[in-house]
Amino acid sequence: MLSKHFVPRMALAIGLAVGTSGWSHAQDVTPAAVGLNEIFPDESPDGIKFGDLDSVASEVEEVSPEWAAWVNELDPLLQNLYLNRGETLEAQQAAVDALASKVAVLGVALADPAYHRVHPVLTDLRQELAIRVSLADAILGFVSGELPATPETRSILKNLVSNIDQYLLSPRVDLEQGIRADLTAIEQAGGHGVVTVVRNHLLNTNMRVVITEGLLNRLFAEERHEKGGIRDKILQACVYGYQCTNSTLHMDLQPCDDAAVIELQAQGTIYSRTTGYTKQAKVASIGNHSFKARKPVRFDGEEYQTHARAMVTAYPNVKTVDAVTKFTRVPILGKIADNIAYNEAVKQTPQVNSITAGKIIHRVGNQMDREAGQQFAEATEELQNERYAPLRKYGMYPEYSHVSSTDLDMGIVSRLMTDVEVGGSEFPPYLAVPTNGAAAQIHESLLSNGFDGIGLAGQTMTATEVRNLLQDRFSEILGRDVKLEGPEEGKDTGEQFVFAEQKPVWFQFRDGRVIMKVFASLITNEGTEIPQRLITVALEPTLEGDNITLTRKSIRAENPDPLQQETRIQAAGRNARIVKAFTDQLPETRTESALVDVEADEESIQMRITSLTAAGGWLTITLE
Template sequence: MKKPSDQISHGHSRSIPRTFILATAGIAILGVCATVSLVAQDETTTPAEVPEELQAALVPLDNNWKQWSDEVGAEIAALYAADKGDTAALRQHVKTLNSRMAVVKQALADPAYRSIEAPLRNLYGQLGRRLSIIDAALDTLELTPEARTARLDSLGKSVTSALNALATQLKEIKNGESWLVYLNAPKIRASLKAGGPEAATVLADVGKRFATAEASDDATVRDFVSGGKFQSLKAAAENYVEYSANPNTTANADSTGDDLLALFQSLDAYEAQPDSGAAAKIREAHNRLRAGTIDGGARIEEALRANYFNFNVRVIASEPFVNKFVAEARQENGPVRDFILGAQVSGSQVTATDVSFDFKPDPTRVRFNIKLAGRINSNTQGVTDQATIYTHGTHYFWANKPVLFDGDLFYTENADIAVNANNRTVGASTNFSNIPILGGIADNIAVGEAQKRKGQSEAIARGRVSSRVIPRLNSETDARFIAANADMDEKVDKPLRELGLFPDAKSFRTTEDDVTIEARLMESGELGAGSPYAVSAPANGALIQLHETWINNSVDRLDLAGKTMNEDELKTLFETRLKKLLGDDFKFPEPKKGEDDYEEDESGPATLIFADQDPIRIQVSNNLLIIRIRAGIQREDDDDIPTQEITIEVKFTVEGDSIQIEREGGIRVVPVESPDSRLKQLGFASAMRGIFQRATPPRTVKRQRDVQFEDKQVPLNISNVEALDGWITIEVN
């Protein structure tokens, strides 16, 4: 990517609201990024032109990779220059470049190439996405009528899969299976198995039943059917009905080739600059292909889902990392009062218990055991008419309480336990204990009798431990996760829905070692991410990966387009929204005099006039966070500054015990529309540059932060931050 050139400094001007800059940067580091070069807003890449960002991706590969890089560049140029009607030539170019990508993948797995990992990963993403789409386009052009049958079969399997997932969830809920009766589940299964037009008729009826439930006067019903599993079934049924009713699924439409070319050109434009206009064109081309191809756009959609409709938030947390928050050690002291083997038993005991999470493999849900490992030390005396027996007990127990989370609710299962009991008789006293010789003999006889009953007493001890631990573990855990379900709905799901930030797709899975959570924020007309290059989570830490589409789609929900807002209004907007997520106590800290980000400005804060489209866009490239703001400035004592595009590149450097956040290069300011006066534009640009320079001073933040989780302070350390190929990756341990 071409860096913006340094700009001439300027004189005093109004300051941009720091709340706005801080909030934008804060949202950005939570979810950014995607491309490599800035081009003009209305520029479109023609088929014969190699996109600038693809050329730039090859530049850093010098030295031993120079010849290889030149050869790849020549092959990419040949691909873009090839006759779009010559599918055989295009396939050969794709095949050759895919073999080059195999070399890159192999190098990325080799520690010897760690020094060029960043440019290799950037090239792997930039070129890999394009090759995937071209491959899918060529497959689409060569579809045969048999593809319709295969597509219907695939859509039917999607309906069955969604129905099975919903049925599994409903079995865990009291009277939940009545919903399967309402949705006519047996008839759905039977019609899909038989095939033919009846399946579409049955699934169309399912859509009507969903519509009735979603329009219910009962808010509980409406909320219930808005859950992920219900909506997945609804979407699968709608896709089946839509495809079945499409008259163009017996042959590709004449416009298919043009639509595929339009799609690819729009994707190139989006890769260059991910604005909403390019995203809308991609979705429009996709919709035309869904309506005009034999497979209903399935092959293209498969490639788009992998590269542009994928999850844009990903968190991988290791088991030790999660246990930093949830593991605890308990110790309880208490009296012992019992009646065992005809004896009144009394004394005291100390129970030490370690509680932790133990992940279990599940490809579609979060599954774990709440694991108890405990030891009970007891000192008791058992009193009968004949003797008092003194016993020291050391009992170990291991209990597991299975819990699973399906993305909507937590479910618990009954706990199980294993106990290793050990009673050791340490003495006895009888009515003869104080009589010389006879007393010792009597005491020894009492001890011997107690030893004979050791097996019985330990069996009883195991039963006592089980009967006390299991009910308590079940009741406490069940209550806790019932409360967690309510909290999740009230404190997480509801605010996210109100803010328009509730993910439209989620995925969960666990292994023995970690949990992976993925989500996507994407609506009609928007895009998601591609799959990030696989990076393992630290053994004792977590990995957070956030894509530019997450942040850009989130910013769009702020509804800033076309608005004129001053600092107080922006601050109120951000605080109001963040309070919904973080609680009513949230408030932006006030800047203090003397701090590096505070500067007196007698002229007061600026009032921003945001552009009607894409007022804020963020990109990530080559370890730079690129913030692009499209806005003008309202001035009381002068003409307003018309809409400018302000580009700020920010670099994150992890060093020592801190993270350095600073601008890379100068701030670029260009007019969105051609200015009436070039001289006037120079003044506008100089004023804008000064405003944003003062609003974005270098910052240093500590790598380690203490996070409050319930009643526990958990120290966290950010060990690495990188920004590559549209993804910000943050390592925490």
């Protein structure tokens, strides 16, 4: 069957053939590139080359030979997208669709805890594949539309693909700015699908925190035991006595898409013993009452809102136990008078219960509203002044955040990114949050963008000065003393590091490692300046019992500027010199406690980091 575009395209082709027949032999016309040709490179980028895939297959083979075979199937499919790319739109789309099905399988596997042992390596692989496949699909849709992309737009698309490939390998400021500029031009040209893909994979949120209802109750649930006197007037009686109230308070999360709704739920019992005095009699009563109260609190990321009134239900139970009159001591008459008074009091029990219920509802509701309003107002003030203020001061406060809740947990997602920076990607599909714990997912862009506010850019500092600056900043931001371990005795030489003018420090989370990239030059004690290098430090965190060990796996340096002229011997010497300077300052291993004290009111509970994974651009931490 003919497609709807066949006839007009055929007519256009015939018209072009007739119109140009008179001069077709006068000059050669280079045919326009088709689809992804001259936009996508002819070679798979780093991260999904054959050698990379072979390493992945070897890594997963011990755990799952089936997955190793599955990974090996990827290379010929990738070749159909790069090296052996077809010359027709249909062939290119078929190659993209085949890879898209592979990415979908990865998503299913990563959402299945049964494959948790291979999750880190598959997460890395999925991150490399997903953005390229989605981008190829979007570009195909754009360039083959009814308004084909102009040569200028195709050139911009090629530049975008190149910038993204380079950025994923080793991020730099100029690559960030290039991606942003390319996106603006592509959006103006109508490539909205391409822009959406890049936003999902490179301009997305870069932090997620999940807090379970179980943890909230560990932190804030409470029991109360209160005693007090009673002095009241009910009907015509003056009532005196005492009461004991035992109550519990817990948190119940409610589903909400635009805030976290925490319902405070209280329930309790009230035992009372009272005596009511009238002119005619003195009536003794006991009360065994119960109540339930609920008050919703909304948290939108900025403040706690407690405007909604508490809703209280009371279940009164007053029982008259004795009555005496002024005739009590009179034989025969006294007993009759007492019985009359007792029966009259019993008749009034429903009315007394109703009045008692109203008083319980009023007292409990007012107390709950007052205490919640005061405590959450203080919590908002502390949040703004002690937590958010330092972040704003150093440019680390997110420009976007969204809070929501389900009946099991509350989640906060945020993005720290300026309009010239790159942000996060899609969250990894699987996140196992302990029932009574929490989890955090931190994207590498959060640290790269946030670290820029520390104040290293453009500075010339010794290692000791850098360490002191980091300690001061982190202590202020975290609200506690932070101490960073110094070098071994005699290795703090006083040499100066000259940091790049823009974003000198970057982070990547790959293959179970935290990779730190630093753009800096070095001024030696002899006054020699080592030109700017890109120093890459690979750190591997391991969780062992109650400790986290951070092991320095490698340090290497390279010339980041291809225009900087130097011989191979010069480059090797300079690289070795600055690597030594970094090696002297960074301990081979560093051990930190995996136990975390979390404050709640005037007490604190101790939590333990139960997992720590660096993969696919994300650092995932769970606590229990």
